[in-house]
Amino acid sequence: MTEPLLAVRDLVQEFTVRGQGGVRGGVLQAVSGVGLDIWPGETLSVVGETGSGKSTLARSIMQAPPPKSGEVTFRGVTLGTLRGAALRDARRSIQMIFQDPYTSLDPLWPVARIVAEPLIAAGVSDRGERRRRVGELLEQVGLDLGAHGRRRARELSGGQCQRVAIARALAASPALIIADEAVSSLDVLVQAQVLNLLEGLRTSLGLSYLFIAHDLALVKQVSDRVAVMYLGRLCEVGPADEVYARPRHPYTVELLDAVPRIEQGERPARDAAADALADAAAEAPSPVHPPSGCRFRTRCPRAQARCAQETPLLAPGQGAASGHLVACHFPIAAGPEPERGHPTARAPGPERGRAAEPAAGPERGRAPATNTAATKTIASDSK
Numbered sequence: 001m002t003e004p005l006l007a008v009r010d011l012v013q014e015f016t017v018r019g020q021g022g023v024r025g026g027v028l029q030a031v032s033g034v035g036l037d038i039w040p041g042e043t044l045s046v047v048g049e050t051g052s053g054k055s056t057l058a059r060s061i062m063q064a065p066p067p068k069s070g071e072v073t074f075r076g077v078t079l080g081t082l083r084g085a086a087l088r089d090a091r092r093s094i095q096m097i098f099q100d101p102y103t104s105l106d107p108l109w110p111v112a113r114i115v116a117e118p119l120i121a122a123g124v125s126d127r128g129e130r131r132r133r134v135g136e137l138l139e140q141v142g143l144d145l146g147a148h149g150r151r152r153a154r155e156l157s158g159g160q161c162q163r164v165a166i167a168r169a170l171a172a173s174p175a176l177i178i179a180d181e182a183v184s185s186l187d188v189l190v191q192a193q194v195l196n197l198l199e200g201l202r203t204s205l206g207l208s209y210l211f212i213a214h215d216l217a218l219v220k221q222v223s224d225r226v227a228v229m230y231l232g233r234l235c236e237v238g239p240a241d242e243v244y245a246r247p248r249h250p251y252t253v254e255l256l257d258a259v260p261r262i263e264q265g266e267r268p269a270r271d272a273a274a275d276a277l278a279d280a281a282a283e284a285p286s287p288v289h290p291p292s293g294c295r296f297r298t299r300c301p302r303a304q305a306r307c308a309q310e311t312p313l314l315a316p317g318q319g320a321a322s323g324h325l326v327a328c329h330f331p332i333a334a335g336p337e338p339e340r341g342h343p344t345a346r347a348p349g350p351e352r353g354r355a356a357e358p359a360a361g362p363e364r365g366r367a368p369a370t371n372t373a374a375t376k377t378i379a380s381d382s383k
């Protein structure tokens with residue numbers, strides 16, 4: 001296939017909010033000009049702190065509600081042009097799995113009925129055939145129709161519930177699954193099991209995933225590419241290995257600093273970093289009145305005057321690996337891979353906290369439009 005499975009172009013989603021308790025109302029800019037592609041069989045992870053617009057992006061892709069502007073194309077069809085049954089059919093091919101499996105499953109329905117529902121919607125009217133398919137689907141997610149089919153959600157563990165949610169999603173024969181914090185509420189071991197399950201299904205069923213998470217560590221093992229989102233915009237996109245080993249955007253570095261360093265026995269340092277990130281998120285600028293220019297500038301240790309005046313666009317940085325894009329006027333230099341095992345993988349010495357020389361060529365001034373389907377590695381933030 002020469003075209004992406006999903007292509008998102010210049011997507012904008014806004015909400016009108018009323019002023020409350022001394023806080024001014026206005027137009028909340030939840031997603032501002034996001035572009036990305038997902039290719040068949042690919043997993044793209046979108047990471048960012050709370051309120052950065054990840055779920056809004058996912059919902060806007062699903063046209064629930066439709067974006068204020070921009071385009072979402074799935075299998076070459078622009079979803080915004082579809083209505084009624086045609087839109088429902090397209091949506092069936094894009095399934096969502098949510099964070100809390102207990103609230104995303106009907107508490108009164110037995111597992112077998114939950115998984116059968118999408119089959120009924122797809123017109124599988126024969127009961128015997130439905131039962132056979134439900135049995136197959138439960139088996140695919142490591143459950144058993146006899147043992148689990150009659151149970152209700154509250155009678156299952158969190159991991160089992162999430163497996164039922166995955167089986168229900170698979171019942172619609174999707175090509176793309178959007179997993180919005182799908183493993184965040186599970187404990188570490190169960191997280192790993194569910195991630196392994198999703199990874200296995202990707203291979204056996206040829207699925208693509210849009211994985212949404214706060215935590216870069218969580219998605220490391222499953223991502224082909226990673227897109228980092230801050231206050232409604234993408235600030236860095238690239239092959240997962242590159243983004244983890246050589247982050248170019250100061251915000252990505254901040255997120256990586258919060259990654260657990262359990263392997264190095266540095267748990268306390270991580271907790272401090274994670275706490276600092278949570279505090280910073282709590283003090284993030286309002287999406288109703290985001291900072292001019294670069295939205296990260298109020299938290300950025302490298303900010304300069306230009307950052308308030310010009311919005312940085314996603315562009316390939318000087319010396320960056322193919323497909324590694326960063327939206328920053330003064331990105332961290334693309335250096336050699338630092339010491340292995342250090343999750344932050346930052347540039348050494350004076351690079352930290354100090355602005356690098358502006359890159360030559362297109363990185364100076366206006367960055368070129370990067371949001372073309374000409375490469376397999378695109379994601380852009382064109383506003």
Ligand SMILES: Nc1ncnc2c1ncn2[C@@H]1O[C@H](COP(=O)(O)OP(=O)(O)OP(=O)(O)O)[C@@H](O)[C@H]1O
Nearest residue numbers: 015017028030049050051052053054055056057287
């Ligand atoms: N329906 C809505 N009406 C008004 N504001 C909304 C609505 N939905 C989302 N928002 C706002 O849009 C911004 C982005 O929210 P969103 O839920 O997409 O963030 P998120 O990155 O998914 O956060 P989290 O990691 O906590 O799930 C937030 O400021 C949120 O309050």
Ligand code: SF4
Nearest residue numbers: 294297300307328329
């Ligand atoms: S250096 Fe400037 S453009 Fe880059 S992230 Fe910091 S504030 Fe934004």
Ligand SMILES: [Mg+2]
Nearest residue numbers: 054055056180
């Ligand atoms: Mg969310």
